[in-house]
Amino acid sequence: MDSAPNNSSLIDRIAAGDTRAVARAISKVEDFSADAAALMKQIFPLTGRGLVIGITGAPGAGKSSLVDKLALHYRRAGERVGIVAVDPSSPFSGGAILGDRIRMQTLGLDPGVFIRSMATRGNLGGLARSTVDAVSILDAAGYHKIIIETVGVGQDEVEVVKAADVCVVVLVPGMGDDIQAIKAGIMEIGDIFVINKADREGVNTTEKELEALLSLAMRDDLWESPIVKTVAPESKGIQELAAAIEKYREFHLTSKSGAGRRRAIARWRILELLRDRLVAQTLESESASEKLELLAGEVASRRRDPYSAVEELLGK
Protein backbone atom coordinates (compact mmCIF):
# COMPACT_ATOMS: atom_id res chain seq x y z
CA MET A 1 0.00 0.00 0.00
CA ASP A 2 1.16 3.50 -0.85
CA SER A 3 0.87 5.63 2.25
CA ALA A 4 1.38 8.84 0.27
CA PRO A 5 -1.53 11.25 0.29
CA ASN A 6 -3.59 11.44 -2.88
CA ASN A 7 -3.39 14.34 -5.31
CA SER A 8 -6.23 16.34 -3.83
CA SER A 9 -4.54 16.68 -0.46
CA LEU A 10 -1.25 17.34 -2.26
CA ILE A 11 -2.98 20.13 -4.17
CA ASP A 12 -4.33 21.59 -0.92
CA ARG A 13 -0.84 21.59 0.55
CA ILE A 14 0.62 23.19 -2.58
CA ALA A 15 -2.08 25.85 -2.56
CA ALA A 16 -1.16 26.53 1.09
CA GLY A 17 2.48 27.05 0.03
CA ASP A 18 3.85 23.88 1.70
CA THR A 19 7.38 23.58 0.30
CA ARG A 20 7.62 19.82 0.80
CA ALA A 21 4.43 19.36 -1.20
CA VAL A 22 5.85 21.64 -3.90
CA ALA A 23 9.07 19.62 -4.05
CA ARG A 24 7.13 16.38 -4.25
CA ALA A 25 4.89 17.65 -7.05
CA ILE A 26 7.91 18.82 -9.06
CA SER A 27 9.48 15.37 -8.70
CA LYS A 28 6.28 13.85 -10.06
CA VAL A 29 6.35 15.99 -13.20
CA GLU A 30 10.09 15.44 -13.56
CA ASP A 31 9.59 11.68 -13.43
CA PHE A 32 6.48 12.04 -15.61
CA SER A 33 4.80 9.68 -13.14
CA ALA A 34 1.38 8.19 -13.82
CA ASP A 35 -0.50 10.78 -11.75
CA ALA A 36 1.43 13.81 -13.09
CA ALA A 37 -1.30 14.57 -15.63
CA ALA A 38 -4.08 14.50 -13.03
CA LEU A 39 -1.95 16.66 -10.74
CA MET A 40 -1.20 19.26 -13.40
CA LYS A 41 -4.86 19.48 -14.42
CA GLN A 42 -5.68 20.44 -10.85
CA ILE A 43 -2.71 22.80 -10.63
CA PHE A 44 -3.58 24.75 -13.76
CA PRO A 45 -6.63 26.65 -12.44
CA LEU A 46 -4.50 27.87 -9.51
CA THR A 47 -1.89 29.46 -11.80
CA GLY A 48 -1.59 32.84 -13.48
CA ARG A 49 -0.91 34.96 -10.43
CA GLY A 50 2.89 34.91 -10.18
CA LEU A 51 5.20 36.71 -12.56
CA VAL A 52 7.47 34.35 -14.48
CA ILE A 53 10.87 35.87 -15.26
CA GLY A 54 13.17 34.04 -17.67
CA ILE A 55 16.86 34.81 -17.42
CA THR A 56 19.24 33.51 -20.08
CA GLY A 57 22.61 34.31 -21.54
CA ALA A 58 25.94 32.79 -22.36
CA PRO A 59 27.95 30.77 -19.84
CA GLY A 60 30.21 33.01 -17.83
CA ALA A 61 27.75 35.91 -17.89
CA GLY A 62 27.18 35.67 -14.13
CA LYS A 63 23.51 34.72 -14.33
CA SER A 64 23.38 32.83 -11.02
CA SER A 65 24.75 35.74 -9.09
CA LEU A 66 22.35 38.11 -10.83
CA VAL A 67 19.38 35.84 -10.09
CA ASP A 68 20.37 35.60 -6.44
CA LYS A 69 20.55 39.37 -6.06
CA LEU A 70 17.26 39.84 -7.84
CA ALA A 71 15.67 37.26 -5.54
CA LEU A 72 17.03 39.10 -2.50
CA HIS A 73 15.57 42.33 -3.86
CA TYR A 74 12.12 40.74 -4.07
CA ARG A 75 12.50 39.14 -0.64
CA ARG A 76 13.15 42.56 0.88
CA ALA A 77 9.84 43.67 -0.58
CA GLY A 78 8.21 40.75 1.24
CA GLU A 79 7.63 38.63 -1.83
CA ARG A 80 8.18 34.88 -2.05
CA VAL A 81 10.51 33.79 -4.84
CA GLY A 82 10.79 30.48 -6.68
CA ILE A 83 13.92 29.77 -8.72
CA VAL A 84 13.99 27.03 -11.33
CA ALA A 85 17.50 26.47 -12.68
CA VAL A 86 17.65 24.51 -15.91
CA ASP A 87 20.78 22.39 -15.99
CA PRO A 88 21.60 21.18 -19.47
CA SER A 89 24.57 19.14 -18.34
CA SER A 90 24.76 15.38 -18.42
CA PRO A 91 21.92 14.37 -20.70
CA PHE A 92 23.06 10.75 -20.54
CA SER A 93 24.10 10.42 -16.91
CA GLY A 94 21.50 12.87 -15.60
CA GLY A 95 21.70 15.04 -12.55
CA ALA A 96 22.14 18.66 -11.60
CA ILE A 97 25.69 18.79 -10.43
CA LEU A 98 26.54 22.01 -8.76
CA GLY A 99 23.54 24.27 -8.79
CA ASP A 100 21.67 23.80 -5.55
CA ARG A 101 24.59 23.47 -3.21
CA ILE A 102 26.22 26.65 -4.42
CA ARG A 103 22.97 28.61 -4.30
CA MET A 104 22.35 27.61 -0.74
CA GLN A 105 25.41 29.60 0.31
CA THR A 106 23.88 32.88 -0.75
CA LEU A 107 20.15 32.49 -0.34
CA GLY A 108 20.65 30.20 2.63
CA LEU A 109 17.71 28.74 4.41
CA ASP A 110 15.27 31.56 3.72
CA PRO A 111 11.87 29.83 3.74
CA GLY A 112 10.56 32.46 1.32
CA VAL A 113 12.87 31.21 -1.44
CA PHE A 114 12.41 27.88 -3.18
CA ILE A 115 15.27 26.68 -5.42
CA ARG A 116 15.15 23.71 -7.73
CA SER A 117 17.55 22.54 -10.43
CA MET A 118 15.98 20.65 -13.30
CA ALA A 119 17.95 18.14 -15.34
CA THR A 120 17.14 15.61 -18.02
CA ARG A 121 16.11 12.22 -16.73
CA GLY A 122 16.27 9.12 -18.87
CA ASN A 123 14.12 8.26 -21.87
CA LEU A 124 11.29 10.58 -21.34
CA GLY A 125 13.50 13.62 -21.51
CA GLY A 126 11.17 16.52 -21.52
CA LEU A 127 13.36 19.03 -19.70
CA ALA A 128 11.37 21.84 -21.30
CA ARG A 129 8.03 20.35 -20.31
CA SER A 130 9.05 19.49 -16.76
CA THR A 131 10.49 22.98 -16.30
CA VAL A 132 7.30 24.78 -17.32
CA ASP A 133 5.29 22.36 -15.19
CA ALA A 134 7.55 23.15 -12.21
CA VAL A 135 6.93 26.85 -12.83
CA SER A 136 3.17 26.24 -12.80
CA ILE A 137 3.46 24.38 -9.49
CA LEU A 138 5.38 27.28 -7.92
CA ASP A 139 2.81 29.69 -9.33
CA ALA A 140 0.00 27.63 -7.78
CA ALA A 141 1.90 27.64 -4.48
CA GLY A 142 1.68 31.42 -4.38
CA TYR A 143 5.24 32.40 -5.19
CA HIS A 144 5.05 36.02 -6.33
CA LYS A 145 8.05 35.85 -8.61
CA ILE A 146 9.22 32.71 -10.36
CA ILE A 147 12.62 32.97 -11.99
CA ILE A 148 13.71 30.50 -14.66
CA GLU A 149 17.46 30.55 -15.05
CA THR A 150 19.12 28.71 -17.90
CA VAL A 151 22.79 27.93 -18.30
CA GLY A 152 23.60 27.98 -21.98
CA VAL A 153 21.88 29.35 -25.01
CA GLY A 154 20.69 26.13 -26.61
CA GLN A 155 17.40 25.53 -28.33
CA ASP A 156 15.54 24.03 -25.37
CA GLU A 157 16.85 26.68 -23.03
CA VAL A 158 15.73 29.46 -25.32
CA GLU A 159 12.27 27.96 -25.67
CA VAL A 160 11.86 27.60 -21.93
CA VAL A 161 12.83 31.21 -21.38
CA LYS A 162 10.42 32.31 -24.08
CA ALA A 163 7.65 30.67 -22.09
CA ALA A 164 8.23 33.29 -19.36
CA ASP A 165 6.23 36.49 -18.99
CA VAL A 166 9.42 38.54 -19.22
CA CYS A 167 12.62 37.44 -20.88
CA VAL A 168 15.90 38.90 -19.66
CA VAL A 169 19.05 38.30 -21.71
CA VAL A 170 22.35 38.70 -19.88
CA LEU A 171 25.54 39.71 -21.70
CA VAL A 172 28.99 40.69 -20.50
CA PRO A 173 31.47 43.16 -21.98
CA GLY A 174 33.84 41.83 -24.63
CA MET A 175 32.50 38.34 -25.17
CA GLY A 176 34.53 37.69 -28.29
CA ASP A 177 33.97 37.53 -31.97
CA ASP A 178 30.95 35.32 -32.40
CA ILE A 179 28.86 37.48 -30.08
CA GLN A 180 27.23 38.85 -33.24
CA ALA A 181 25.83 35.45 -34.07
CA ILE A 182 24.53 34.92 -30.56
CA LYS A 183 22.97 38.32 -30.44
CA ALA A 184 21.21 37.71 -33.72
CA GLY A 185 19.64 34.64 -32.18
CA ILE A 186 18.61 36.06 -28.86
CA MET A 187 17.81 39.57 -29.97
CA GLU A 188 14.26 38.71 -30.80
CA ILE A 189 13.58 37.04 -27.46
CA GLY A 190 15.00 39.67 -25.09
CA ASP A 191 12.45 41.98 -23.49
CA ILE A 192 15.21 43.39 -21.31
CA PHE A 193 18.97 43.22 -21.85
CA VAL A 194 21.43 43.23 -19.00
CA ILE A 195 25.11 43.97 -19.41
CA ASN A 196 26.45 42.32 -16.28
CA LYS A 197 29.99 42.78 -14.96
CA ALA A 198 29.57 46.38 -16.08
CA ASP A 199 32.65 47.42 -14.12
CA ARG A 200 34.74 45.66 -16.75
CA GLU A 201 36.57 47.14 -19.66
CA GLY A 202 34.64 47.28 -22.90
CA VAL A 203 31.23 47.95 -21.39
CA ASN A 204 30.62 51.01 -23.59
CA THR A 205 31.56 49.14 -26.77
CA THR A 206 29.23 46.27 -25.87
CA GLU A 207 26.44 48.71 -25.07
CA LYS A 208 26.87 50.50 -28.40
CA GLU A 209 26.97 47.22 -30.35
CA LEU A 210 23.86 46.06 -28.56
CA GLU A 211 22.04 49.33 -29.19
CA ALA A 212 22.92 49.08 -32.88
CA LEU A 213 21.58 45.53 -33.05
CA LEU A 214 18.43 46.42 -31.13
CA SER A 215 17.73 49.29 -33.49
CA LEU A 216 17.52 46.70 -36.27
CA ALA A 217 15.34 44.28 -34.31
CA MET A 218 11.92 43.60 -35.70
CA ARG A 219 9.64 43.14 -32.73
CA ASP A 220 5.98 42.63 -33.36
CA ASP A 221 5.06 45.11 -30.64
CA LEU A 222 6.06 48.66 -29.77
CA TRP A 223 8.23 47.72 -26.81
CA GLU A 224 11.76 49.09 -26.88
CA SER A 225 13.95 46.67 -24.97
CA PRO A 226 15.93 48.61 -22.36
CA ILE A 227 19.58 47.90 -21.54
CA VAL A 228 20.36 47.68 -17.83
CA LYS A 229 23.96 47.66 -16.59
CA THR A 230 24.64 45.60 -13.49
CA VAL A 231 27.47 44.48 -11.23
CA ALA A 232 25.75 41.60 -9.49
CA PRO A 233 28.17 40.92 -6.61
CA GLU A 234 27.81 44.57 -5.54
CA SER A 235 24.06 44.58 -6.19
CA LYS A 236 24.55 47.48 -8.62
CA GLY A 237 21.73 47.90 -11.09
CA ILE A 238 19.46 45.31 -9.47
CA GLN A 239 16.83 47.88 -8.55
CA GLU A 240 16.89 49.20 -12.13
CA LEU A 241 16.49 45.67 -13.44
CA ALA A 242 13.49 45.05 -11.16
CA ALA A 243 11.97 48.34 -12.35
CA ALA A 244 12.46 47.36 -16.00
CA ILE A 245 10.81 43.99 -15.34
CA GLU A 246 7.84 45.69 -13.69
CA LYS A 247 7.53 48.14 -16.57
CA TYR A 248 7.49 45.31 -19.09
CA ARG A 249 4.93 43.39 -17.05
CA GLU A 250 2.57 46.37 -17.28
CA PHE A 251 3.21 46.75 -20.99
CA HIS A 252 2.77 43.05 -21.66
CA LEU A 253 -0.55 42.84 -19.83
CA THR A 254 -2.09 45.66 -21.83
CA SER A 255 -0.57 45.15 -25.29
CA LYS A 256 -2.33 43.26 -28.04
CA SER A 257 0.87 41.44 -28.94
CA GLY A 258 0.87 39.87 -25.46
CA ALA A 259 -2.06 37.69 -26.55
CA GLY A 260 -0.16 36.42 -29.59
CA ARG A 261 2.79 35.54 -27.43
CA ARG A 262 0.66 33.71 -24.88
CA ARG A 263 -0.84 31.73 -27.73
CA ALA A 264 2.59 30.79 -29.12
CA ILE A 265 3.67 29.70 -25.64
CA ALA A 266 0.50 27.62 -25.18
CA ARG A 267 1.02 25.97 -28.56
CA TRP A 268 4.64 25.13 -27.77
CA ARG A 269 3.66 23.80 -24.36
CA ILE A 270 1.02 21.49 -25.84
CA LEU A 271 3.52 20.18 -28.40
CA GLU A 272 6.20 19.49 -25.80
CA LEU A 273 3.72 17.60 -23.68
CA LEU A 274 2.36 15.73 -26.67
CA ARG A 275 5.87 14.60 -27.56
CA ASP A 276 6.59 13.31 -24.05
CA ARG A 277 3.21 11.66 -23.73
CA LEU A 278 3.45 9.81 -27.04
CA VAL A 279 6.93 8.47 -26.29
CA ALA A 280 5.91 7.43 -22.78
CA GLN A 281 2.88 5.58 -24.15
CA THR A 282 4.95 3.78 -26.76
CA LEU A 283 7.61 2.68 -24.29
CA GLU A 284 5.48 2.07 -21.20
CA SER A 285 5.36 -1.71 -21.47
CA GLU A 286 8.36 -3.71 -20.36
CA SER A 287 8.45 -5.52 -23.67
CA ALA A 288 8.70 -2.22 -25.56
CA SER A 289 11.65 -1.15 -23.40
CA GLU A 290 13.36 -4.46 -24.04
CA LYS A 291 12.70 -4.12 -27.74
CA LEU A 292 14.26 -0.66 -27.68
CA GLU A 293 17.46 -2.05 -26.16
CA LEU A 294 17.56 -4.84 -28.72
CA LEU A 295 17.03 -2.44 -31.61
CA ALA A 296 19.68 -0.06 -30.24
CA GLY A 297 22.15 -2.93 -30.38
CA GLU A 298 21.18 -3.69 -33.97
CA VAL A 299 21.50 -0.06 -35.06
CA ALA A 300 24.83 0.28 -33.24
CA SER A 301 26.24 -2.69 -35.10
CA ARG A 302 24.77 -1.37 -38.36
CA ARG A 303 22.52 -4.39 -38.89
CA ARG A 304 19.53 -2.09 -38.97
CA ASP A 305 18.83 1.58 -39.74
CA PRO A 306 17.15 3.85 -37.16
CA TYR A 307 14.08 4.43 -39.32
CA SER A 308 13.31 0.70 -39.60
CA ALA A 309 13.93 0.40 -35.87
CA VAL A 310 11.26 2.99 -35.13
CA GLU A 311 8.81 1.26 -37.45
CA GLU A 312 9.53 -1.98 -35.62
CA LEU A 313 8.88 -0.27 -32.28
CA LEU A 314 5.61 1.09 -33.61
CA GLY A 315 4.65 -2.39 -34.76
CA LYS A 316 4.61 -1.58 -38.46
Next chain:
Amino acid sequence: MDSAPNNSSLIDRIAAGDTRAVARAISKVEDFSADAAALMKQIFPLTGRGLVIGITGAPGAGKSSLVDKLALHYRRAGERVGIVAVDPSSPFSGGAILGDRIRMQTLGLDPGVFIRSMATRGNLGGLARSTVDAVSILDAAGYHKIIIETVGVGQDEVEVVKAADVCVVVLVPGMGDDIQAIKAGIMEIGDIFVINKADREGVNTTEKELEALLSLAMRDDLWESPIVKTVAPESKGIQELAAAIEKYREFHLTSKSGAGRRRAIARWRILELLRDRLVAQTLESESASEKLELLAGEVASRRRDPYSAVEELLGK
Protein backbone atom coordinates in the same frame (compact mmCIF):
# COMPACT_ATOMS: atom_id res chain seq x y z
CA MET B 1 3.02 15.52 -61.60
CA ASP B 2 6.22 15.76 -59.65
CA SER B 3 9.09 15.92 -62.10
CA ALA B 4 11.68 15.31 -59.35
CA PRO B 5 13.61 12.07 -59.63
CA ASN B 6 12.62 9.31 -57.25
CA ASN B 7 14.69 8.29 -54.24
CA SER B 8 16.68 5.58 -55.97
CA SER B 9 18.20 7.97 -58.49
CA LEU B 10 18.67 10.50 -55.68
CA ILE B 11 20.56 7.83 -53.73
CA ASP B 12 22.74 7.10 -56.77
CA ARG B 13 23.58 10.76 -57.10
CA ILE B 14 24.35 11.05 -53.37
CA ALA B 15 26.58 7.98 -53.54
CA ALA B 16 28.38 9.65 -56.45
CA GLY B 17 28.98 12.71 -54.27
CA ASP B 18 26.65 15.04 -56.19
CA THR B 19 26.35 18.11 -53.93
CA ARG B 20 22.96 19.18 -55.27
CA ALA B 21 21.55 15.76 -54.46
CA VAL B 22 23.10 15.96 -50.99
CA ALA B 23 21.51 19.37 -50.40
CA ARG B 24 18.15 18.10 -51.59
CA ALA B 25 18.28 15.03 -49.35
CA ILE B 26 19.15 17.17 -46.31
CA SER B 27 16.17 19.41 -47.04
CA LYS B 28 13.96 16.33 -47.11
CA VAL B 29 15.07 15.18 -43.66
CA GLU B 30 14.88 18.73 -42.36
CA ASP B 31 11.29 19.03 -43.57
CA PHE B 32 10.62 15.47 -42.40
CA SER B 33 8.90 14.96 -45.74
CA ALA B 34 6.90 11.83 -46.53
CA ASP B 35 9.74 10.09 -48.32
CA ALA B 36 12.45 10.99 -45.78
CA ALA B 37 12.11 7.60 -44.06
CA ALA B 38 12.50 5.64 -47.31
CA LEU B 39 15.46 7.82 -48.24
CA MET B 40 17.23 7.34 -44.92
CA LYS B 41 16.71 3.57 -45.01
CA GLN B 42 18.59 3.51 -48.32
CA ILE B 43 21.24 5.94 -47.04
CA PHE B 44 22.08 3.92 -43.93
CA PRO B 45 23.91 1.01 -45.60
CA LEU B 46 26.17 3.54 -47.34
CA THR B 47 27.32 5.11 -44.07
CA GLY B 48 30.05 4.31 -41.57
CA ARG B 49 33.05 5.31 -43.66
CA GLY B 50 33.52 8.99 -42.77
CA LEU B 51 34.80 10.22 -39.44
CA VAL B 52 32.26 12.35 -37.58
CA ILE B 53 33.87 15.07 -35.47
CA GLY B 54 31.68 16.99 -33.01
CA ILE B 55 32.94 20.42 -31.96
CA THR B 56 31.20 22.24 -29.15
CA GLY B 57 31.93 24.92 -26.60
CA ALA B 58 30.65 28.16 -25.23
CA PRO B 59 29.71 31.09 -27.44
CA GLY B 60 32.71 33.30 -28.07
CA ALA B 61 35.14 30.39 -28.04
CA GLY B 62 35.95 30.85 -31.72
CA LYS B 63 34.55 27.51 -32.88
CA SER B 64 33.71 28.59 -36.43
CA SER B 65 37.20 29.80 -37.08
CA LEU B 66 38.65 26.63 -35.60
CA VAL B 67 36.36 24.45 -37.73
CA ASP B 68 37.32 26.37 -40.87
CA LYS B 69 41.04 25.90 -40.23
CA LEU B 70 40.57 22.23 -39.44
CA ALA B 71 38.61 21.82 -42.67
CA LEU B 72 41.40 23.53 -44.61
CA HIS B 73 43.89 21.16 -43.00
CA TYR B 74 41.93 18.14 -44.22
CA ARG B 75 41.45 19.69 -47.65
CA ARG B 76 45.22 20.03 -48.02
CA ALA B 77 45.46 16.29 -47.40
CA GLY B 78 43.04 15.79 -50.29
CA GLU B 79 40.05 14.88 -48.14
CA ARG B 80 36.49 16.07 -48.70
CA VAL B 81 34.92 17.78 -45.71
CA GLY B 82 31.26 18.22 -44.76
CA ILE B 83 30.35 20.80 -42.11
CA VAL B 84 26.99 20.76 -40.37
CA ALA B 85 26.49 23.84 -38.22
CA VAL B 86 23.68 23.55 -35.69
CA ASP B 87 22.02 26.89 -35.22
CA PRO B 88 19.95 27.01 -32.07
CA SER B 89 18.68 30.51 -32.73
CA SER B 90 15.15 31.43 -33.56
CA PRO B 91 13.17 28.36 -32.56
CA PHE B 92 9.92 30.21 -33.26
CA SER B 93 10.78 32.16 -36.38
CA GLY B 94 13.19 29.57 -37.78
CA GLY B 95 16.17 30.20 -39.94
CA ALA B 96 19.94 30.07 -39.78
CA ILE B 97 20.84 33.69 -39.77
CA LEU B 98 24.50 34.31 -40.27
CA GLY B 99 26.29 31.02 -40.56
CA ASP B 100 26.55 30.14 -44.22
CA ARG B 101 27.27 33.55 -45.61
CA ILE B 102 30.14 34.17 -43.21
CA ARG B 103 31.63 30.73 -43.82
CA MET B 104 31.66 31.25 -47.52
CA GLN B 105 34.22 34.00 -47.10
CA THR B 106 36.83 31.63 -45.74
CA LEU B 107 36.12 28.29 -47.34
CA GLY B 108 34.93 29.97 -50.50
CA LEU B 109 33.69 27.93 -53.37
CA ASP B 110 35.88 24.88 -52.76
CA PRO B 111 33.83 22.00 -54.20
CA GLY B 112 35.46 19.63 -51.70
CA VAL B 113 33.74 21.36 -48.80
CA PHE B 114 30.00 21.14 -48.14
CA ILE B 115 28.56 23.50 -45.53
CA ARG B 116 25.04 23.40 -44.17
CA SER B 117 23.41 25.20 -41.26
CA MET B 118 20.59 23.36 -39.55
CA ALA B 119 17.84 25.22 -37.73
CA THR B 120 14.56 24.26 -36.15
CA ARG B 121 11.60 24.26 -38.48
CA GLY B 122 8.04 24.50 -37.23
CA ASN B 123 6.10 21.88 -35.32
CA LEU B 124 8.14 18.88 -36.08
CA GLY B 125 11.24 20.37 -34.56
CA GLY B 126 13.70 17.57 -34.44
CA LEU B 127 16.87 19.60 -34.84
CA ALA B 128 18.85 16.76 -33.26
CA ARG B 129 17.32 14.14 -35.54
CA SER B 130 17.67 16.17 -38.71
CA THR B 131 21.28 16.96 -37.85
CA VAL B 132 22.32 13.34 -37.39
CA ASP B 133 20.41 12.45 -40.56
CA ALA B 134 22.31 15.18 -42.44
CA VAL B 135 25.56 13.72 -41.12
CA SER B 136 24.55 10.28 -42.43
CA ILE B 137 23.79 11.76 -45.85
CA LEU B 138 27.23 13.41 -46.01
CA ASP B 139 28.79 10.14 -44.87
CA ALA B 140 26.97 8.28 -47.66
CA ALA B 141 28.17 10.91 -50.14
CA GLY B 142 31.77 9.99 -49.35
CA TYR B 143 32.87 12.98 -47.30
CA HIS B 144 35.94 11.80 -45.41
CA LYS B 145 35.46 14.11 -42.45
CA ILE B 146 32.11 15.37 -41.26
CA ILE B 147 32.28 18.13 -38.69
CA ILE B 148 29.28 18.96 -36.52
CA GLU B 149 29.65 22.40 -35.03
CA THR B 150 27.26 23.62 -32.37
CA VAL B 151 26.83 27.16 -31.12
CA GLY B 152 25.92 26.98 -27.47
CA VAL B 153 26.10 24.32 -24.85
CA GLY B 154 22.44 23.43 -24.52
CA GLN B 155 20.98 19.99 -24.06
CA ASP B 156 20.22 19.26 -27.73
CA GLU B 157 23.57 20.58 -28.83
CA VAL B 158 25.40 18.40 -26.35
CA GLU B 159 23.47 15.32 -27.44
CA VAL B 160 24.19 15.95 -31.10
CA VAL B 161 27.89 16.31 -30.41
CA LYS B 162 27.86 13.13 -28.36
CA ALA B 163 26.56 11.33 -31.44
CA ALA B 164 29.90 12.05 -33.13
CA ASP B 165 32.81 9.62 -33.27
CA VAL B 166 35.08 12.16 -31.59
CA CYS B 167 33.93 15.00 -29.37
CA VAL B 168 36.05 18.14 -29.17
CA VAL B 169 35.25 20.71 -26.48
CA VAL B 170 36.55 24.23 -27.09
CA LEU B 171 37.36 26.58 -24.24
CA VAL B 172 39.04 29.98 -24.06
CA PRO B 173 41.24 31.47 -21.36
CA GLY B 174 39.48 33.30 -18.55
CA MET B 175 35.86 32.57 -19.30
CA GLY B 176 34.58 33.86 -15.97
CA ASP B 177 33.28 32.44 -12.79
CA ASP B 178 30.73 29.88 -13.83
CA ILE B 179 33.23 28.05 -16.01
CA GLN B 180 33.35 25.43 -13.27
CA ALA B 181 29.71 24.59 -13.80
CA ILE B 182 30.11 24.37 -17.55
CA LYS B 183 33.15 22.21 -17.29
CA ALA B 184 31.38 19.84 -14.95
CA GLY B 185 28.73 19.36 -17.61
CA ILE B 186 30.97 18.95 -20.61
CA MET B 187 33.88 17.21 -18.94
CA GLU B 188 32.38 13.80 -19.43
CA ILE B 189 31.71 14.31 -23.12
CA GLY B 190 35.06 15.76 -24.25
CA ASP B 191 37.44 13.30 -25.90
CA ILE B 192 39.75 16.19 -26.75
CA PHE B 193 39.87 19.64 -25.17
CA VAL B 194 40.99 22.70 -27.07
CA ILE B 195 42.02 25.94 -25.42
CA ASN B 196 41.54 28.32 -28.30
CA LYS B 197 42.77 31.92 -28.36
CA ALA B 198 45.81 30.53 -26.58
CA ASP B 199 47.74 33.74 -27.21
CA ARG B 200 45.55 35.40 -24.60
CA GLU B 201 46.31 36.11 -21.00
CA GLY B 202 45.25 33.43 -18.55
CA VAL B 203 45.95 30.45 -20.78
CA ASN B 204 48.11 28.71 -18.19
CA THR B 205 45.54 29.16 -15.44
CA THR B 206 42.80 27.76 -17.66
CA GLU B 207 45.02 24.82 -18.62
CA LYS B 208 45.79 24.04 -14.97
CA GLU B 209 42.12 24.30 -13.96
CA LEU B 210 41.18 22.03 -16.83
CA GLU B 211 43.87 19.49 -15.98
CA ALA B 212 42.66 19.44 -12.38
CA LEU B 213 39.08 18.84 -13.49
CA LEU B 214 40.10 16.17 -15.99
CA SER B 215 42.05 14.32 -13.31
CA LEU B 216 38.75 13.94 -11.44
CA ALA B 217 36.77 12.87 -14.50
CA MET B 218 35.31 9.39 -14.42
CA ARG B 219 35.52 8.08 -17.95
CA ASP B 220 34.41 4.55 -18.60
CA ASP B 221 37.46 3.88 -20.74
CA LEU B 222 41.21 4.35 -20.38
CA TRP B 223 41.42 7.32 -22.68
CA GLU B 224 43.11 10.38 -21.22
CA SER B 225 41.64 13.42 -22.94
CA PRO B 226 44.46 15.59 -24.27
CA ILE B 227 44.47 19.38 -24.11
CA VAL B 228 45.44 21.12 -27.36
CA LYS B 229 46.20 24.84 -27.45
CA THR B 230 45.25 26.68 -30.62
CA VAL B 231 45.17 30.15 -32.12
CA ALA B 232 42.76 29.51 -34.96
CA PRO B 233 43.22 32.68 -37.07
CA GLU B 234 46.97 31.91 -37.25
CA SER B 235 46.35 28.18 -37.78
CA LYS B 236 48.44 27.47 -34.67
CA GLY B 237 47.80 24.08 -33.11
CA ILE B 238 45.53 22.85 -35.92
CA GLN B 239 47.95 20.08 -36.93
CA GLU B 240 48.16 18.98 -33.27
CA LEU B 241 44.36 18.96 -33.07
CA ALA B 242 44.09 16.82 -36.21
CA ALA B 243 46.69 14.44 -34.75
CA ALA B 244 44.76 14.17 -31.47
CA ILE B 245 41.55 13.44 -33.42
CA GLU B 246 43.30 10.71 -35.40
CA LYS B 247 44.74 9.21 -32.24
CA TYR B 248 41.32 9.09 -30.61
CA ARG B 249 39.80 7.54 -33.73
CA GLU B 250 42.29 4.66 -33.50
CA PHE B 251 41.63 4.26 -29.78
CA HIS B 252 37.86 4.39 -30.21
CA LEU B 253 37.83 1.75 -32.95
CA THR B 254 39.75 -0.75 -30.87
CA SER B 255 38.43 -0.08 -27.35
CA LYS B 256 35.62 -2.07 -25.81
CA SER B 257 33.99 1.09 -24.49
CA GLY B 258 33.52 2.26 -28.07
CA ALA B 259 30.79 -0.36 -28.48
CA GLY B 260 28.91 0.91 -25.42
CA ARG B 261 29.05 4.41 -26.75
CA ARG B 262 27.80 3.40 -30.19
CA ARG B 263 24.89 1.65 -28.49
CA ALA B 264 23.99 4.72 -26.42
CA ILE B 265 24.12 6.84 -29.57
CA ALA B 266 21.91 4.37 -31.45
CA ARG B 267 19.40 4.31 -28.60
CA TRP B 268 19.27 8.10 -28.47
CA ARG B 269 18.90 8.30 -32.23
CA ILE B 270 15.95 5.88 -32.21
CA LEU B 271 14.26 7.85 -29.44
CA GLU B 272 14.68 11.18 -31.22
CA LEU B 273 13.22 9.75 -34.38
CA LEU B 274 10.40 8.06 -32.48
CA ARG B 275 9.47 11.38 -30.92
CA ASP B 276 9.36 13.19 -34.25
CA ARG B 277 7.50 10.39 -35.96
CA LEU B 278 4.81 10.16 -33.30
CA VAL B 279 4.17 13.90 -33.30
CA ALA B 280 4.09 14.01 -37.10
CA GLN B 281 1.57 11.15 -37.18
CA THR B 282 -0.65 12.83 -34.62
CA LEU B 283 -0.66 16.17 -36.40
CA GLU B 284 -0.57 15.06 -40.02
CA SER B 285 -4.24 15.61 -40.78
CA GLU B 286 -5.45 19.12 -41.43
CA SER B 287 -8.14 18.74 -38.80
CA ALA B 288 -5.54 17.87 -36.15
CA SER B 289 -3.54 20.98 -37.01
CA GLU B 290 -6.67 23.08 -36.75
CA LYS B 291 -7.52 21.48 -33.45
CA LEU B 292 -4.03 22.29 -32.17
CA GLU B 293 -4.54 25.97 -33.00
CA LEU B 294 -7.93 25.97 -31.29
CA LEU B 295 -6.57 24.27 -28.19
CA ALA B 296 -3.59 26.66 -28.07
CA GLY B 297 -6.06 29.54 -27.95
CA GLU B 298 -7.97 27.88 -25.11
CA VAL B 299 -4.82 27.20 -23.09
CA ALA B 300 -3.55 30.75 -23.73
CA SER B 301 -6.78 32.19 -22.34
CA ARG B 302 -6.65 29.73 -19.42
CA ARG B 303 -9.93 28.06 -20.37
CA ARG B 304 -8.12 24.76 -20.59
CA ASP B 305 -4.96 23.18 -19.16
CA PRO B 306 -2.24 21.80 -21.47
CA TYR B 307 -2.68 18.22 -20.22
CA SER B 308 -6.39 18.15 -21.12
CA ALA B 309 -5.49 19.75 -24.46
CA VAL B 310 -3.13 16.88 -25.26
CA GLU B 311 -5.75 14.30 -24.29
CA GLU B 312 -8.19 16.07 -26.58
CA LEU B 313 -5.65 15.96 -29.43
CA LEU B 314 -5.13 12.26 -28.81
CA GLY B 315 -8.89 11.75 -28.94
CA LYS B 316 -9.25 10.61 -25.33
